[in-house]
Amino acid sequence: MVPTVEWHKGAVRLLDQSRLPETVAFLDCRDVQAVASAIRELKVRGAPAIGVTAAMGVALGAQGIRATDYDAFVKALLPICDELAATRPTAVNLFWAIDRMKRKLSTLGAESIPSIKAALMGESQTILDEDIALCKSMGRHGADLIQGGQTILTHCNAGALATAGYGTALGVIRAAWEQGKKIEVIADETRPVLQGARLTAWELMQDNIPVTLITDNMAGSLMREGKIHLCVVGADRIAANGDVANKIGTYSVAVLAKAHGIPFYVAAPYSTIDLNTKSGADIPIEQRNPSEVTTIHGSQPVAPAGVNVYNPAFDVTPAELISGIITERGVFKPQDLAQRFG
Numbered sequence: 001m002v003p004t005v006e007w008h009k010g011a012v013r014l015l016d017q018s019r020l021p022e023t024v025a026f027l028d029c030r031d032v033q034a035v036a037s038a039i040r041e042l043k044v045r046g047a048p049a050i051g052v053t054a055a056m057g058v059a060l061g062a063q064g065i066r067a068t069d070y071d072a073f074v075k076a077l078l079p080i081c082d083e084l085a086a087t088r089p090t091a092v093n094l095f096w097a098i099d100r101m102k103r104k105l106s107t108l109g110a111e112s113i114p115s116i117k118a119a120l121m122g123e124s125q126t127i128l129d130e131d132i133a134l135c136k137s138m139g140r141h142g143a144d145l146i147q148g149g150q151t152i153l154t155h156c157n158a159g160a161l162a163t164a165g166y167g168t169a170l171g172v173i174r175a176a177w178e179q180g181k182k183i184e185v186i187a188d189e190t191r192p193v194l195q196g197a198r199l200t201a202w203e204l205m206q207d208n209i210p211v212t213l214i215t216d217n218m219a220g221s222l223m224r225e226g227k228i229h230l231c232v233v234g235a236d237r238i239a240a241n242g243d244v245a246n247k248i249g250t251y252s253v254a255v256l257a258k259a260h261g262i263p264f265y266v267a268a269p270y271s272t273i274d275l276n277t278k279s280g281a282d283i284p285i286e287q288r289n290p291s292e293v294t295t296i297h298g299s300q301p302v303a304p305a306g307v308n309v310y311n312p313a314f315d316v317t318p319a320e321l322i323s324g325i326i327t328e329r330g331v332f333k334p335q336d337l338a339q340r341f342g
Contacts, residue, residue, distance in 0.1 A: 001160045002206075005044060005053050007125065010063075012056045014044045017161060021202040032061040032080050039087040039094075042193065046162020047236040047272055048131050051093030054084045055124040058101040062120045070109050073116060077105065089284040090245055090314050092237040092274040097127060131164035134269040135171040137328035142172030142232065142267055145324070145331065148181040150229040153219060155188045156247035157199035158234025158267065168234040168267040170203065172326060177209050184210040186228060190247060191216055192292040192311065216249055223260040231257050232326075235268040242319030242334020243280030244268075248312055254321040266317075267326040273341050280316035288313050 002024065004015050011028040012035055019025050027043055029035045035057035038044050044053050061080035067073040081098050088094060104123045108116045146152065152173055159170030167174060176183055185204055190196035197213055204211040214222065222228050231253055237245040244250070244266050257264040277283055290309035295301050303309075319334035332340055 001165050003165070004046075004049050004161055005056065005128065005164060007056065007121075012053065012060055014038055014053065015161070016043050017045055017199060018043050020161075020198050029057070029060070031064070032057055032083060035060060036083050036087050039084070045195070046157065047091035047093040047234070048135070048163040048168065048269060049161070050088065050091050051097035051271060052124075052128045052131055052164045054087075054094050055097040055101050055127045057084045058098060059117075059120040059124040062117050065113075065117075068113060070111075070113075070116070073113060074105065088286055090236050090286045091272075092277075093269075093271045096271045100127065128164045131269065132166055134328040135163050135166035135168060136175070138168060138267055138269065138326055139166060139171035139175030141328070141330050142265065142326040143175040143179055143181070145230070145263070145265060145326070146172070146176040146181060146183060147229075148183065150181075151184045151186060151227060153186045153188070153222075153228045153231045153253065154200060155196060155231075155233050155250050155253050156190045157195040157203070159200060159203045161199050161203055162234060167203075168269070168326075169232040170200065172232050172265075172267050173204075173209065174207065177207070184212065186212050186214055186219075186222065188214060188216050188219060188249065188253070190249060195247065216252075219253055220256045220260075223256055223262055228260075228262060230263040230265065232265045232267055235266050235272050235325075236314055237277065237283050238266070238268055238273045238325065238334075238337065239277045239279045239283060240275045240338045241279045242322065242325065242337055243283070244317045244319075244322060244325075244334075245280060245283045245285070245314045246317065248315050251315040251317045251321075254317045258321050263323040264321060265324050265326055265331075266322055269328055270341055273327075273337055275338055275342055280318065283314075283316060285315070286313040287311060 159167035187200040294303040
């Protein structure tokens with residue numbers, strides 16, 4: 001797997017996903033502002049990957065603090081945390097990772113400033129390593145739901161590119177493939193930013209997993225024809241009642257799957273479960289630039305100039321449409337999450 005995010009010579013190195021699939025290029029972020037811009041501009045995307053990147057951004061910002069005592073250090077680090085937290089509102093992993101870095105800092109009051117900086121670097125690496133391990137555990141649990149000969153539909157990109165490595169929804173698919181199950185994948189293009197076309201198709205082709213790309217409005221027809229056997233998607237936030245926020249268009253896939261009697265699964269780590277958010281109605285939905293809808297890659301117009309645009313980045317799938325949520329601890333009914341993870 002091409003590394004999505006890693007430390008490289010003191011910089012946060014990101015695979016620039018805005019340039020895929022045409023170009024595999026890396027972005028070395030040497031200050032917090034560069035990390036924040038990369039998150040905001042979708043250079044890095046996917047809830048787990050955003051969380052890991054934010055943690056590394058906190059650690060990177062800490063290295064430049066010149067305070068000589070603990071209290072002054074904390075005072076200087078908090079605005080760095082706030083800047084990173086303001087980048088994107090929906091993916092809860094962002095806030096989870098920043099809060100975890102703050103909790104680590106709260107245990108370091110008796111340490112020297114150099115030791116504090118080193119400990120924060122270490123914590124961010126631990127978050128990265130844990131994310132990969134969690135994804136592999138999720139993959140093992142989810143692979144049990146897949147049988148050889150099945151075709152799986154996925155929406156957006158919830159693969160190695162959306163995590164520190166291996167993937168959530170694509171981690172499930174990847175694990176099934178590694179077990180020798182002969183499966184095929186259908187990838188929705190995922191308008192308007194085309195994460196399915198640009199990223200999921202590219203990633204699966206790197207692993208030689210059979211993938212067919214379709215436009216978003218083809219899924220229902222293929223389900224009716226019996227060409228899709230189950231759906232697996234990722235998540236950006238899961239509310240306490242099991243409602244799931246994921247890339248716009250996910251709700252439509254879930255409704256179609258329910259209508260055709262096809263299982264619809266969500267794969268996500270515990271850091272995506274937000275028990276402080278009661279239901280999907282309470283999840284903030286990011287609104288993005290209209291140019292994502294009116295152009296392709298911000299350059300080729302596909303709509304008349306001046307047209308009104310509504311461009312939410314996410315939608316909410318109600319718990320009753322979800323067959324199960326695949327986590328590193330197993331597969332659970334949406335309504336059981338609060339008990340299992342509370």
